Amino acid sequence: MSNTAQAATRVRGRDLFRDPSFLVMCVISLANGLGEKFLFVFVALLASPLVPDNLQNSMMSGVSLAFALPAVFLGSVAGVLVDRFPIKVMLFLSNLTRALLLLSLPFAQHLFLPLLIFAFVFGSLTQFYNPAFMTAVPSIVRKEHLMTANAALMTIMILTVVGGFAVAKPVGDWLGAENAYLSVTVIYALAAIGSLLVKIPDRAVEDKQDGNFWKQWSSTFVYLWRNPRLLSAYTVMMAMFGTFAALNVLAKDFTAKAFQLDNFGIIFAFAGAGMAIGAGIMGKFGRHLPKVIWVRTGCVVAGLSLVGMAFAPELNLAFALATGVGIAGAMIDIPVSTLVQESVDEEMRGKVFGLQGMLVYLATLLPMIIVGPLADLWGAAVMIAVLGVSLALLAFLKLAEHPEPPAHG
Numbered sequence: 001m002s003n004t005a006q007a008a009t010r011v012r013g014r015d016l017f018r019d020p021s022f023l024v025m026c027v028i029s030l031a032n033g034l035g036e037k038f039l040f041v042f043v044a045l046l047a048s049p050l051v052p053d054n055l056q057n058s059m060m061s062g063v064s065l066a067f068a069l070p071a072v073f074l075g076s077v078a079g080v081l082v083d084r085f086p087i088k089v090m091l092f093l094s095n096l097t098r099a100l101l102l103l104s105l106p107f108a109q110h111l112f113l114p115l116l117i118f119a120f121v122f123g124s125l126t127q128f129y130n131p132a133f134m135t136a137v138p139s140i141v142r143k144e145h146l147m148t149a150n151a152a153l154m155t156i157m158i159l160t161v162v163g164g165f166a167v168a169k170p171v172g173d174w175l176g177a178e179n180a181y182l183s184v185t186v187i188y189a190l191a192a193i194g195s196l197l198v199k200i201p202d203r204a205v206e207d208k209q210d211g212n213f214w215k216q217w218s219s220t221f222v223y224l225w226r227n228p229r230l231l232s233a234y235t236v237m238m239a240m241f242g243t244f245a246a247l248n249v250l251a252k253d254f255t256a257k258a259f260q261l262d263n264f265g266i267i268f269a270f271a272g273a274g275m276a277i278g279a280g281i282m283g284k285f286g287r288h289l290p291k292v293i294w295v296r297t298g299c300v301v302a303g304l305s306l307v308g309m310a311f312a313p314e315l316n317l318a319f320a321l322a323t324g325v326g327i328a329g330a331m332i333d334i335p336v337s338t339l340v341q342e343s344v345d346e347e348m349r350g351k352v353f354g355l356q357g358m359l360v361y362l363a364t365l366l367p368m369i370i371v372g373p374l375a376d377l378w379g380a381a382v383m384i385a386v387l388g389v390s391l392a393l394l395a396f397l398k399l400a401e402h403p404e405p406p407a408h409g
Contacts, residue, residue, distance in 0.1 A: 016148060021140050021199045025133070028091065028198075029156045031191035032129065035098075035184050037164025038171065040067065042180045043119055044252075045172050050112045059112075060249045061372030064364075066119035068245070070127050071361030078127040079354015080216050083347070087136045087200050094129035095192035098122060102185040109178060131353035138341045138349065139200050147338045151283030154334055158275040158326070166269035220351040233339045234356065236295055238363030239394050240332050243302075243387050245364035246371045254310075254380035270319045274326020281327070282334040291335035296395040298331030303392025310384040 016022060044063055051059040082090050101122055108114035141149045172180040224230055251267050286294065305324035312318035344352045367387075375383045 016141070016145055017152070019140070020197070022149070024194050024197045025136060025140070026152065026156050028095070028133070028191050028194050029153055030160060031187050031194070032095070032133075033157050033160025034164050035187040035191070036126075037160055038168045038180070038184050038187070039102075039122070040064075040248075041165065041168035042172055042184070043115055045169070045180075046109045046178070047112055047115050050110075050115075058372045058376065060252055061369065062112075062116060063119060064245065064248050065369065066116040067123040068361045068364050070120060070124035071130075071357045072365065074124055074127040075130075075358030075361065076217060076220060076351070076355040078357070079131045079220065079351040082128065082131045082135060082350035082354060083216070087132050087139065088195060088198055090128055090132035091136065091195035091198065092192050094125060094132060095188050095195055098125045098129075099185050099188035099192060101125065102181050102188065105181040106178065127354070127357060130357050131350050134341075134353040134356070135349040136198065136200055138344075139346075140198075143342060146341050147286045147334065148283050150334045150337050150341075151279045151286065151330075154279040154282075154330055155276055158272045158279060160272075165272070166266060216351065220348070220355045223348055223352065224355065227343060229343050230340060230352075233336045233343070234359050236299070236332060236394065237336050237340075237356070238359055239299075239391060240302075240329065240336075241360045242363040242367050243306075243391050244329070246367035246387055247384070249367070249372050250375055250380040250383055253375060254384060267318070267322050270322040271326035271329070274323035274328075275330045276326075277323070278327035278330025279334065282330055286334060286338075291339055294331045294335045298328040299395035300328075300392050302328035302332065303388040303390070303394075306388025306391065307385045308388075310381040310388065 040063070044060060047059055047063055101118075105118060108118040137149060137153070138146060171183060175183065224234070247268075255267055282294070302325050305321045305328060309318050309321035309325065312321060340352075340356070371383050371387075
């Protein structure tokens with residue numbers, strides 16, 4: 001397909017939210033987000049009675065690590081495979097195989113190690129979904145509308161944070177922890193069906209006929225190293241996701257000890273509401289300021305909000321500060337994601353986005369490994385404050401080295 005023909009099939013201006021393919025992509029994003037949040041909470045609920053009370057933080061670290069580790073081993077490899085096959089096929093198979101895998105959960109839910117193995121396999125299949133989805137978005141959305149599209153997709157993601165973490169435990173209590181997986185199975189089956197409805201223009205796949213898998217894999221690292229704008233963007237992205245991964249581990253103990261809440265997902269619900277507000281701000285005003293200004297401001301606001309939340313004297317203030325963390329997270333994530341999509345050549349998207357998954361989860365590994373045990377020693381609140389200070393400092397230590405010119409239009 002010619003470039004002119006491809007451009008004609010892409011979403012135009014105000015028709016972004018009328019395009020069936022983009023709307024289906026939003027539904028797929030919603031399904032995957034809900035599925036991931038539900039499953040994380042369900043596995044944590046299943047694992048909790050299998051572990052002594054004094055090791056609950058370490059248990060959460062283990063569950064989080066099991067879901068995340070596959071990205072380190074398979075992220076960049078999966079990206080190469082995504083560039084070798086039609087995006088629609090990869091979207092369909094990655095959703096269908098996870099739906100089928102969920103049917104095996106009853107065989108793993110009575111012992112902690114089989115639960116971790118299940119989480120690891122599920123995370124492995126997710127590595128093929130992520131680069132396929134991220135490759136599809138800039139394939140159907142014009143470059144000048146990526147900021148708006150990313151704001152919309154972040155809003156969808158936020159709905160999954162608010163709905164997923166806040167509703168997962170009540171759903172698990174209603175269905176029973178041992179049967180709750182069936183709801184997630186249906187969610188991923190619907191996402192697989194939706195994948196077949198997306199119309200994605202043909203793309204150049206320069207290496208498809210090459211056949212040298214490892215040459216394609218290594219070329220991704222060279223491509224990233226030679227693009228300082230991508231390196232700068234990924235530095236920020238890794239720091240942000242590392243911080244939120246640590247919060248996943250710390251939230252259960254923090255909310256229980258500081259505010260006597262047994263539904264640890266509620267703190268993420270308020271952060272999700274903040275991200276919805278931030279996504280609205282970025283969708284309306286994001287293109288009027290340089291991306292670096294948004295990101296630096298977001299780092300400072302998020303860091304200070306985390307420090308305040310860690311030592312908040314009462315619950316409502318903690319919720320307000322969690323909302324501030326969410327707003328700042330949108331101010332970081334949307335400009336960074338847009339910059340990455342704008343900077344990556346079409347034929348490299350699958351490989352780079354697969355590598356992105358590896359880099360992000362590498363950044364989450366250290367927090368997930370150490371924050372649980374450290375929180376058992378020093379307290380979750382202290383660790384949250386340390387994360388906040390680190391994130392705030394990032395704005396001054398990193399982003400100033402690669403300022404981004406202002407966007408116009």
